[in-house]
Amino acid sequence: GDSVTQMEGPVTLSEEACLTINCTYTATGYPSLFWYVQYPGEGLQLLLKATKADDKGSNKGFEATYRKETTSFHLEKGSVQVSDSAVYFCALMDTGRRALTFGSGTRLQVQP
Amino acid sequence: DGGITQSPKYLFRKEGQNVTLSCEQNLNHDAMYWYRQDPGQGLRLIYYSQIVNDFQKGDIAEGYSVSREKKESFPLTVTSAQKNPTAFYLCASRDRGGNSNQPQHFGDGTRLSIL
Numbered sequence: 001g002d003s004v005t006q007m008e009g010p011v012t013l014s015e016e017a018c019l020t021i022n023c024t025y026t027a028t029g030y031p032s033l034f035w036y037v038q039y040p041g042e043g044l045q046l047l048l049k050a051t052k053a054d055d056k057g058s059n060k061g062f063e064a065t066y067r068k069e070t071t072s073f074h075l076e077k078g079s080v081q082v083s084d085s086a087v088y089f090c091a092l093m094d095t096g097r098r099a100l101t102f103g104s105g106t107r108l109q110v111q112p
Numbered sequence: 113d114g115g116i117t118q119s120p121k122y123l124f125r126k127e128g129q130n131v132t133l134s135c136e137q138n139l140n141h142d143a144m145y146w147y148r149q150d151p152g153q154g155l156r157l158i159y160y161s162q163i164v165n166d167f168q169k170g171d172i173a174e175g176y177s178v179s180r181e182k183k184e185s186f187p188l189t190v191t192s193a194q195k196n197p198t199a200f201y202l203c204a205s206r207d208r209g210g211n212s213n214q215p216q217h218f219g220d221g222t223r224l225s226i227l
Contacts, residue, residue: 034215046215100147
């Protein structure tokens with residue numbers, strides 16, 4: 001079945017440092033890929049998405065590129081802020097149920 | 113504002129008791145989903161519904177039941193058969209029209225605990 005693997009956290013960075021959170025997937029067909037962010041005690045917010053190979057999703061300074069050849073969708077940001085501290089989930093949408101399969105999440109802690 | 117409302121925010125269940133979690137959306141979305149989140153883990157699919165009066169089991173449906181009598185509502189019942197119900201429950205919806213890759217939108221969740 002479909003699966004998503006993302007790097008374990010927590011990831012601790014100083015403000016203005018560069019961020020990369022790795023995400024790889026296994027799926028049949030060509031799923032859409034997503035990054036969601038979760039702040040403490042809240043639901044998930046869509047951060048960005050990509051629907052086909054070589055698409056780049058971007059939002060709020062975050063970027064991720066759909067790499068079909070490496071089945072990856074790594075999340076990057078050039079300069080993190082304290083307000084970026086949250087848990088980040090990589091997910092794929094299957095082509096049948098249109099349900100999401102999630103990675104286990106990566107906690108990011110940004111220190112001032 | 114359009115969105116997804118989950119209630120209550122916190123819920124406590126006694127042994128042998130069924131409890132129902134509410135999920136209402138005013139986004140006019142056809143598809144709705146229930147996920148369960150355990151600490152330090154990703155979300156897992158419990159049930160989903162692509163259209164009114166139809167729903168399907170997800171990956172961990174045992175001990176749960178749902179109904180979809182109205183487009184805007186998709187309540188989840190956690191039955192006494194669910195032996196480990198303590199978790200954070202998230203409801204989501206999605207627009208099925210147009211682009212088939214529309215993302216899911218999430219509510220703020222209900223945290224269920226056992227007394």
